[in-house]
Every structure is written in C-alpha cells, then in structure tokens.
Amino acid sequence: MTLATWLAIAVAGAAGAVTRAALDTFAARRSLRARRTTATINVGGSVLAGLVAGTVVACGTVAAATVLATGFLGAFTTFSTAMNQIVLAASDGDRVGGAASAVATLGLAVAGAAAGWWLAFAFAAACR
Amino acid sequence: MLGHFVAVAVGGALGAVLRAAVSVAMPAAAGGLAPTLVVNLGAAAALGAIVGLARRRPLSPRVSAFLATGLLGSLSTYSTFAVEVHELLLAGRVVVAIGYAVGSVVLGIAAAWTGRRIAIGFATPRSPAASS
Numbered sequence: 562m563t564l565a566t567w568l569a570i571a572v573a574g575a576a577g578a579v580t581r582a583a584l585d586t587f588a589a590r591r592s593l594r595a596r597r598t599t600a601t602i603n604v605g606g607s608v609l610a611g612l613v614a615g616t617v618v619a620c621g622t623v624a625a626a627t628v629l630a631t632g633f634l635g636a637f638t639t640f641s642t643a644m645n646q647i648v649l650a651a652s653d654g655d656r657v658g659g660a661a662s663a664v665a666t667l668g669l670a671v672a673g674a675a676a677g678w679w680l681a682f683a684f685a686a687a688c689r
Numbered sequence: 690m691l692g693h694f695v696a697v698a699v700g701g702a703l704g705a706v707l708r709a710a711v712s713v714a715m716p717a718a719a720g721g722l723a724p725t726l727v728v729n730l731g732a733a734a735a736l737g738a739i740v741g742l743a744r745r746r747p748l749s750p751r752v753s754a755f756l757a758t759g760l761l762g763s764l765s766t767y768s769t770f771a772v773e774v775h776e777l778l779l780a781g782r783v784v785v786a787i788g789y790a791v792g793s794v795v796l797g798i799a800a801a802w803t804g805r806r807i808a809i810g811f812a813t814p815r816s817p818a819a820s821s
C-alpha cells in the first residue's frame with residue numbers, strides 16, 4: 562500500500578470511529594440500550610461492507626474500496642465493544658439477553674453482508 | 690464534547706492503521722482469516738481489562754474515549770468479520786464458515802471475560818484472610 566492509502570485509512574478510520582461515537586451519544590440521550598446501538602451499528606456496517614465487497618467483485622477493482630471497507634467501516638463497526646457488552650449483560654444477571662444479542666447480531670450481520678453483496682450485483686450494470 | 694470526539698478520532702485513526710498493518714503482516718495465514726481473528730480477540734481482551742480496571746478506579750472520560758471507543762473499537766471490526774463469513778459461505782465452505790463465525794464470538798466473549806477477570810484480580814487488594 563502507498564503512503565497515501567495508509568493516510569486515507571487513518572482519516573477514514575477516525576471518521577468511522579467518530580460516527581460510531583456520535584451514534585452512541587445520540588442513542589444514550591434517548592435512553593436507548595447501548596447493546597442495541599452497537600448491534601445496529603455492526604449490522605448496518607456489515608450491509609455496507611457487503612455492498613463494497615460485492616462491488617469490487619462485480620465491477621473490478623475500485624480504488625476507494627480498501628479505504629471505505631478497511632478504514633471507515635472497519636472502524637465504524639466494533640467487535641470488542643459487542644463482546645464486552647455481552648459479558649457485562651451476563652455479569653448483571655442477564656445471560657439470556659446477552660446470548661440472544663450475540664446470536665442475533667451474528668445472524669443479522671452475515672445476512673446483511675449477503676444482502677449488500679447481492680445488491681451490488683443487482684446494480685452492477687451501472688459500473689459497466 | 691469536542692475534546693471527546695477528538696480523542697475518539699485520534700484513537701480511531703490509530704486503530705484502523707494498526708488493523709491494516711496486521712492484515713498486511715499476515716495476509717495468507719489461516720486462509721486469510723487470522724488477521725481479523727487476531728485483532729478482534731486481542732481488542733476484546735484489552736477492552737475487558739480496561740472495563741475491569743475501571744471498576745476499581747474510573748477512567749477519565751477522555752482516556753476512555755481514546756482507548757475504548759477510539760483505539761480498541763476501531764482496531765476490532767464486525768463488518769470485515771461478517772463479510773469473511775459470507776465469502777466462506779459463497780465458496781461453499783459451510784463448515785469453515787460456521788466454525789469461524791461461532792468460534793470468533795465464543796472466543797471473543799471468553800477473551801473479554803478473561804481480560805476483565807485478570808484486571809479485577811489485579812485491581813482488588815487481597816484480603817488478610819486470603820493472603821495468610
């Protein structure tokens with residue numbers, strides 16, 4: 562990767578993390594559960610990442626794909642927070658809720674990535 | 690509030706660059722799945738440790754924004770993980786896909802729990818009865 566790509570990943574990573582923090586703040590002010598906010602971010606980011614990955618396969622190499630997928634969406638979504646929120650739920654006595662959240666997030670994120678991928682192929686004609 | 694987001698941005702930039710560096714350093718290991726697994730489990734354990742330490746002595750909001758929300762939040766990724774599982778399914782490697790998906794989450798929870806337990810153990814002074 563070129564220096565410009567590394568710098569772009571840094572900037573996109575900052576933007577992704579700030580977008581996640583802004584959504585966290587927004588949701589917390591409306592007393593939404595933090596675990597649900599993280600799940601929404603992770604599923605939404607997975608749909609977009611599937612869309613980017615599908616576009617690369619459908620349209621050939623796209624210059625911004627690495628910066629978008631690795632930089633922005635990689636930083637926007639988070640595995641560490643999701644796992645720790647499950648542990649916190651369990652330590653608060655809500656093991657069932659934590660486990661349900663882990664399973665639902667995994668299923669919806671993979672299904673979302675698949676949906677994004679197929680959406681890219683549906684619109685692949687646009688890039689030719 | 691601005692300082693909070695600046696701390697998140699700096700941590701987020703570092704986390705993303707570190708994650709990209711890990712994937713460049715070990716691109717072919719374990720069928721290409723190793724980099725994501727390494728950053729995700731490492732970040733889950735480190736965040737567990739921070740959460741555990743914070744029980745004893747609360748972190749300043751700025752440090753927490755930089756380390757937890759920024760650096761570790763950005764170092765770990767759910768979207769790349771989900772796309773990798775989907776690509777394994779597309780390739781017909783269903784058993785590997787399910788093993789990678791379920792294994793990541795189970796190990797991720799275990800990593801977060803272990804980091805937290807170790808930090809709580811370090812942060813809690815031994816009672817006289819326990820040390821005698």
